[in-house]
Amino acid sequence: MKTLRCDVLVIGSGPGGATTAAWCAEAGRDVLIVEEGPDLSIDSAPSYSMAEMAQKYRNSGLTPAFGKTNITYIEGRCVGGGSEINAALYHRPLASTLDDWQRRYQIDGFSPAALDDEFDAVEAEVGVATQPGGPDPQSERLIAGAQALGWRAKEIARFWKYERQNDGALVGRRRSMTESLIPRARAAGARLLADTRVSALELDGDRAVAATAVCQSDGKKEKIRIEFSEVVVAAGAVQTPALLRRSGLTARIGDSLQLHPMIRVAVRFPHKVADPSWGVPVHQVEEFKPQLTLGCSHSSLPHIALWLAGEVREKREHLRRWEHLAVFYAAIAGSGLGSVRNLPGFREPLVRYPLTDADMALLGEGVYRLGQLVFAAGALEMIGPIEGAPPVTHPGELGRLRTGLPHGRINVTTIHLFSTCPMGEDPRRCAVDSFGRLHGYTNIRVNDASVLPASPGVNPQGTILAIARRNVRKMLSL
Amino acid sequence: MPVPPLDGDLATVRRSLWPLMRVIVDTVLRGEVEGEPDPVLVDDTTRLLSEKLVAMPRYLGIGMVGATWTFNQWAISTAGRPFDRLPPEGRRLALARWQTSRFGLMRSFTDFYGKMGIFLYYSLLEERGVHP
Numbered sequence: 369m370k371t372l373r374c375d376v377l378v379i380g381s382g383p384g385g386a387t388t389a390a391w392c393a394e395a396g397r398d399v400l401i402v403e404e405g406p407d408l409s410i411d412s413a414p415s416y417s418m419a420e421m422a423q424k425y426r427n428s429g430l431t432p433a434f435g436k437t438n439i440t441y442i443e444g445r446c447v448g449g450g451s452e453i454n455a456a457l458y459h460r461p462l463a464s465t466l467d468d469w470q471r472r473y474q475i476d477g478f479s480p481a482a483l484d485d486e487f488d489a490v491e492a493e494v495g496v497a498t499q500p501g502g503p504d505p506q507s508e509r510l511i512a513g514a515q516a517l518g519w520r521a522k523e524i525a526r527f528w529k530y531e532r533q534n535d536g537a538l539v540g541r542r543r544s545m546t547e548s549l550i551p552r553a554r555a556a557g558a559r560l561l562a563d564t565r566v567s568a569l570e571l572d573g574d575r576a577v578a579a580t581a582v583c584q585s586d587g588k589k590e591k592i593r594i595e596f597s598e599v600v601v602a603a604g605a606v607q608t609p610a611l612l613r614r615s616g617l618t619a620r621i622g623d624s625l626q627l628h629p630m631i632r633v634a635v636r637f638p639h640k641v642a643d644p645s646w647g648v649p650v651h652q653v654e655e656f657k658p659q660l661t662l663g664c665s666h667s668s669l670p671h672i673a674l675w676l677a678g679e680v681r682e683k684r685e686h687l688r689r690w691e692h693l694a695v696f697y698a699a700i701a702g703s704g705l706g707s708v709r710n711l712p713g714f715r716e717p718l719v720r721y722p723l724t725d726a727d728m729a730l731l732g733e734g735v736y737r738l739g740q741l742v743f744a745a746g747a748l749e750m751i752g753p754i755e756g757a758p759p760v761t762h763p764g765e766l767g768r769l770r771t772g773l774p775h776g777r778i779n780v781t782t783i784h785l786f787s788t789c790p791m792g793e794d795p796r797r798c799a800v801d802s803f804g805r806l807h808g809y810t811n812i813r814v815n816d817a818s819v820l821p822a823s824p825g826v827n828p829q830g831t832i833l834a835i836a837r838r839n840v841r842k843m844l845s846l
Numbered sequence: 847m848p849v850p851p852l853d854g855d856l857a858t859v860r861r862s863l864w865p866l867m868r869v870i871v872d873t874v875l876r877g878e879v880e881g882e883p884d885p886v887l888v889d890d891t892t893r894l895l896s897e898k899l900v901a902m903p904r905y906l907g908i909g910m911v912g913a914t915w916t917f918n919q920w921a922i923s924t925a926g927r928p929f930d931r932l933p934p935e936g937r938r939l940a941l942a943r944w945q946t947s948r949f950g951l952m953r954s955f956t957d958f959y960g961k962m963g964i965f966l967y968y969s970l971l972e973e974r975g976v977h978p
Contacts, residue, residue, distance in 0.1 A: 430906070438954070669968050670969040670972055671965070673967075716904065
């Protein structure tokens with residue numbers, strides 16, 4: 369078996385792993401990044417396309433969290449992780465959320481003021497921008513509906529960079545990890561091993577000494593052993609606890625999965641609203657945050673067809689005029705606690721998440737508010753979210769959705785998963801300490817969405833980057 | 847019905863399941879799209895679905911293979927023949943029974959073929975610049 373050596377092994381190359389690798393490499397440490405997925409450019413497939421799903425999504429996008437209502441979740445499985453496939457929306461969580469985390473989980477040095485510096489730095493280092501050229505037609509509907517109802521709505525900044533071309537046009541590009549921190553890490557000497565899955569960590573007392581991994585190249589598999597001084601696990605909220613548990617590390621790991629359940633509906637307007645050439649719409653209703661977020665989803669023909677499938681008799685007529693339809697969502701801060709467990713003989717872990725009664729009530733409220741929003745914006749009908757139910761054609765019919773969402777008859781999805789190795793000094797509920805080091809171990813750290821103690825109530829990538837930056841700087845004593 | 851060259855993981859299972867999967871996809875598309883579905887697109891949608899079968903977590907993939915086989919045999923109890931030997935109207939009814947079943951597993955099965963099949967079909971159309 370081939371043996372590799374490094375000072376710091378970083379497992380996973382998403383926002384947490386890329387941040388860790390860049391800082392460690394720039395501090396002069398010999399860094400090896402291991403990523404299970406392939407090394408692809410951001411342009412390797414159109415965003416939200418079937419080709420992108422096949423290339424960059426774990427299990428081609430077919431990953432469920434089981435419960436009374438199953439939740440389909442999406443994880444990136446490529447260099448750059450989730451940052452390569454998400455909407456790249458950037459938020460800072462509310463100061464009250466951070467205060468609450470600090471108090472409940474006893475996190476040292478975690479005041480909102482201290483984190484402000486990290487968020488400022490993330491914005492500067494990765495790049496955050498708003499979209500030039502005004503809102504897309506779908507967002508215009510969201511804004512119009514919110515204005516009619518007296519609700520606050522605004523454009524959400526993104527990890528994005530716009531550059532003016534020779535012809536004067538502004539062209540934007542997502543600042544995913546392959547466009548920002550991974551090149552920075554490589555420029556500082558970090559090595560990157562893609563298509564390599566870490567099987568387990570080898571432990572010796574209170575230390576990890578090596579990792580065993582399988583590298584795939586040209587259809588051949590090769591086992592390798594990687595020896596290191598320190599290891600940082602940053603494989604995401606599902607794969608990080610799965611790896612730690614495969615390695616025999618189980619205390620408070622994978623017991624507290626939290627997520628943002630999301631319900632989508634297709635909405636028909638009397639005029640064209642869907643224009644996929646704009647990319648993903650970036651406006652959200654602020655009124656009910658952080659518990660509830662309303663927004664618009666990517667609305668290409670395949671996505672609209674997906675949300676209409678099996679739902680309406682007139683679907684053929686609708687699909688002839690698919691640009692009159694758009695997909696909207698209601699996302700909530702879930703209150704349940706799920707789990708991640710390995711299954712003997714299977715590669716993929718079993719993920720469970722129970723939607724609580726409170727979650728179902730909040731989802732119902734979300735669909736109700738979403739209905740109010742789109743009808744105030746001029747919608748003709750709202751299709752979904754209850755499978756087989758007739759479309760809602762009048763705001764007066766929304767009441768039945770508010771209190772009547774049935775388990776198992778609604779499609780719930782998420783791309784925001786976290787909290788499987790919560791950080792803090794409270795030994796009853798925290799897997800890692802206030803800076804990501806695994807309790808009871810000297811050289812094993814976690815630095816990704818897993819360490820978020822609870823739901824941030826907003827798109828979490830900014831929070832993950834800010835906390836990863838804070839924790840790696842502590843690790844390096846900077 | 848010729849089986850296309852399928853290789854990679856679970857190739858044998860996918861090859862043996864291909865004719866049945868194609869009949870299910872054809873039935874789904876007849877219910878959803880305008881006119882007669884293009885046989886080339888039915889083939890391609892089936893191929894992509896069979897790739898999804900391999901890509902999904904193995905414990906689910908095995909379940910879906912079993913469910914596909916069970917779905918075929920189930921029609922014997924309700925229509926006297928396996929699904930793949932039913933006339934088109936019989937197939938539509940058999941699929942509808944599972945789509946509206948009170949059992950979540952049966953609906954999950956039809957979701958895989960229905961929703962994912964439709965997504966892939968329209969993705970293929972979009973790739974080829976064809977609009978409905």
